[in-house]
Amino acid sequence: MIWSSVQGSPFCFACKRYTCGNEYLHQLSFFSWSAILLAVLNHVFSNQTLSGVYEVIGPLLNIFQTAAVLEILHCAFGLVRSSVVLTAFQVFSRVFCTWAIAYSVTSVQGHYSVGIFVLAWAVTEVIRYAFYFFSLIGGVPYAIQWCRYTFFYVLYPFGVTGELLAVYQSLAEVKQKKLYHLELPNAANFSFNFYYFLIFFMLMYIPVFPQLYFHMIAQRKKVIGGAKKKMP
């Protein structure tokens, strides 16, 4: 029921008993990400634009992208170390885009870049949680498995493009408003410049994104591509 029963992880297929400890959270996440996806699609088709998505799904996104922080713990309990780090990076970048960019920088909220990454995340998450749901009841349909390990080829670069565009778009307002600035002198004897941090954050995608991408490609080979190994 809780963490102790977690035997596997999103990427762990060697584990014989894949039992998700946080199954209720997963079901809830599945429904809310479906709601987000439907709302985004409805908005996109009725208005013919990716702009203005945040106004429609803002609160839902805040709650359920934050809940993904639990995924780091989830991974940490059933996985090899490298994947914990990779998952942490991925979740951190998303939580960052949700709170530090979309929530904090008002001029970005209506921008189409937010629509891009929300759409990419929503499709990814709906498939992922559907995958968890089926693995809980005993068997994952091949179509779902295939989607989970194939869509990332397009969705990853698509989502990252949205994230980077959104961060870039927020630079002007952050600089002008001095958002989240901490300047000397202060009692902590520390200063923080959010504007430079954002530039650093964007540069971090250069080493991290390829790692995540190739990690997923390797997972795909293990699960559906190449030589088919015996599945437990």
Add this chain to the structure above:
Amino acid sequence: MAITSVLQDVKKRKEALSQENVKYKVVVLHAKSGKSLAKLSNLTSNSTILDVKREYHKQFPKYYLSRQAFKVDPKGKLLKENETLKSLGLSKSPTLYFKDLGPQLGWTTVFLTEYTGPLLIYLIFYTRPAIIYGVAAASEPRASVVNIACACFSFHYIKRLLETIFVHRFSNATMPVRNIFKNSSYYWGFAAFIAYYINHPLYTVPAYGDIQIYGGLAGFLFGELGNFSIHMALRNLRPPGTKERRIPVPTSDPMTSLFSLVSCPNYTYEAISWISFSIMTQCLPAALFTTCGFYQMAVWALGKHRNYKKEFKDYPRKRKSIIPFLL
């Protein structure tokens, strides 16, 4: 009758003798890829892993001894140099798996590089503020705590350098070359991060004034003295030129009495030093350095504590790793 029994006896002895010197043909495979690397034939049942390494070195001069590691199982533990082929219970043509540990460097080299950097970097920030903060900064008056902090920081690293040269006796002679880059960027980076804020012209002096400054200074000096005492005690535990290991116990030096509470009091004292330094300077980057350093030292201490318990059956049960009574 007598002759046959003597002959039988001789035969048995010959057999026994030949068993002692059974030739072993060791097949060496690459631990990761499973590729065949070498066949070593000059070995017997009494050969040790060290002999295996020497033989391998003859074939591949590039792989000096400290760079090599062997395993029985490709995913298993690294074998110790003093284990013999017989003691491992291997067949006469065993398979060993080779692992390249990468280029190695002496611990002394790595330590000296790690610790010289912070000293020089901090002193640049302290003595040449004009370079970092602009020409106007050079003429600004400085709070006394800034001078004290520089003295403490420099003292700590000078102490470490001297200890590396004159006090420490390392059980492992080498470590991988990439460690020098990893460790140096950690120490050098944090030194610059801390030095930048403490020597800044806009530095804010501690809120509680002299009590905070001199209290912190006292704590820092206490930690440094304790740390030095433990290093001396550890040195005397290991006779020169050996890799011998013993259970550390308190000596006549009262600062070493912490050994009865924790396995690694040197880390406990070091943590006290940096906590005191952070309080004294009231600087968030220093507190961050303390946190990271404590985390790393706790990991090392837990490992060392576990090894002590494994190695010595009579290891004192009440002892903790790094924080008395807690961790």
